[in-house]
Amino acid sequence: MRQLLKLKPETIQRQNIELKAKLARAERLVAQLRAEASQLRAQIAEWQRAPVPPQIERRPRAVQRSRSTRQEPSVLASTTTQTTRQATFAQRQSRRHQVPEHRSPFVRLLLRKRLDVALLAIAGLTVAALFSLQHTRQRSVARVELPPSQPTPPTVVAPKPQTFAELVYNVPQPPQLVPSEALQAIVDGATALAASKGLPTEPLSITLIDLKTNQTAGYQNQTPRYPASVVKLFWLVACEAMLEQGLLQPDSELTSDLTAMIVHSDNDAASRIFDRITQTTSGATLSGTEYETWLKRRLQLNRFFQAASYNGLSISQKNYPIHSLQLEAPDGRELQMLDEQQQPIRSLTTTDQAARLMYELYAGKAVSTSRSQEMMTLLTRDLQPEKWKKQPNNPIAGFLGAALPADVRFASKVGMTSKARHEVAFVASPDGKISYILAVFGTDEAYSQNAEILPAISNTIFTQMTER
CATH class of the missing domain: 1.10.287 (Helix Hairpins)
Structure with a gap:
């Protein structure tokens, strides 16, 4: 060449x-x-x-000679023979x-x-x-x-990852969204609504994405906050990525734990999923290279998303309480994960990051199209009041879905502690005219104790999105 x-x-x-x-x-x-x-x-x-001429029958020369002798005198026979020979020769030459x-x-x-x-x-x-x-x-x-x-x-064909340390989330860049003044007015209205109810706006973050126009707006949407159980959405995606690459083998226990972690927000199931992803366990303190290896594996969860432009994201700590481990709070080696201020390292995400991950699930880009659909199925909630009101500790009451019409398509992951009330949700009307993603984090005791604020924010945003 x-x-x-x-x-x-x-x-x-x-x-x-x-x-x-x-x-x-x-x-x-x-x-x-x-x-x-x-x-x-x-x-x-x-x-x-x-047409093909008939074949001329040729008789033996002796017979011809004898007939000529009988019919003609010898002189005439000699002349005739000579003339015949000359004619035959001439015909042969002519045919050539x-x-x-x-x-x-x-x-x-x-x-x-x-x-x-x-x-x-x-x-x-x-x-x-x-x-x-x-x-x-x-x-x-x-x-x-x-x-x-x-x-x-x-x-160049990228080698297949052999360990979780080599695995990176498959969507390398965030979606190309356009800031919108109209959406910003809607978000500002939701912030004013929280303030009007006497709630502090400093611990509040909101991200809104219009899926019909790929426009976005937000309030303190890039401020890292403790995500509570919303972090389990990230663990779900990491687990599905490992299953996709063959780094984890599916079994009935894993399937059951994934369902319990997402549908019921079960911390014990989430702890087992977390251990299988990171190949670590909770327990007594560690030292030397043993602790360094443990910590490196824990932090691989952060690197998995950070390598795909989830900048500053931290999701390497478990959620508590974990009843099966008799842990009400971090202990042992979990407490060794300290920063310079001697405070436990806690998970940190932004509403933009939570909304982005929900967007990628909705778009079928997270891990693969089929796995995105499976994860969206786990996240889908039935808004029929006669169904969700019968469920204890359901993820509808006190959250975004409670104020929406019962026939709305709705998929979400909530998070709640004594000092937080969070949710990230996909919302679409039955006729398909409106479709959006909304993430709301209220990281304060005032939001945790107020069961009306998230439904109120959801109602005003849904109404204004419908009227656009």
Whole structure:
């Protein structure tokens, strides 16, 4: 390839001219052969139309001589014999220079075969000439597009990750969303609503994405906050990515824990999922390389998303209480994860990051289309009051879905502690006219104790999105 690319433009131009000349000669030869083929066809047709003369019976010379002797005198016989021989010789010479009008069927077949061979030769010459010209033109284009100093790079196939440390979330960049003044007015109205109810707005964050227009707006939407159980949405995606790559093997216990973690927000199930993802366990304090290995595996969860532009995200701590481990709060090696202020490292996300992940699930981009659909199914909630009101600790009462019409398509993950009330949700009307993602974090005891604020924010945003 490099030798071909070293050809100079003038050399390629000269070769093009030579090939064009060869092509012209080939075309003339084709025309000549076609003319000859036409003549051969005409001759064959004429031979086929002409009648075949009867064969002249030839008798033995001795018999002919004897009859001539009996019928004519000897002088006449001698003259007749000589005349006959001369005529026979003349006829033989004439046949040599005449067109063979009465050939046998076998000879005619041979002539037809000769015609077929000639036509095949014509086709072969034409194709060869055209191929040579096209090949030279391709070399000329290659010369323009790829100079010798820049050879075509080989196709690089990314190796399949062998461990979770090598695995990276498959959506490398956030979606291209356009800020909207109209949406910003809606978000500002929701913030004012919280303030009007006497709630502090400093611990409040809101992100709104209109899925119909890919527009967005927010309030303190890039401020990292403790996400409570909303973090389990991130653990779900990480687990599904490992299953997709064969780094985890599915089993009934894993399936059951994933359902309990997302549908019921069960901390014990989430703890088991967390341990399987990170290949770590909770327990007594560790030291030396053993602790360093444990901590590195824990922090791989952060790196999995941070490598995909989830900047500043931290999701490497479990949620408490964990009844199966008899843990009401971080203890042992969990407490070794301290920062410079000697405070436990806590999970931190923004409403933008939570809304982005829900957006990628809705769009079928998270891990794969099929796994995104499976995860959205786990997140889907039935808003029929006669159903969700019968569930203890349901994720509807006191949250965004409580104020929405019962026939709205709704998928969400809530988070709540004694000092937080959060939710990220996908909302779509039955007629498909409105479709949006809303994330609301209220990281304060005032929001935790107020069961009316998230439904009120949800209602005002849904109403204004419908009226747009």
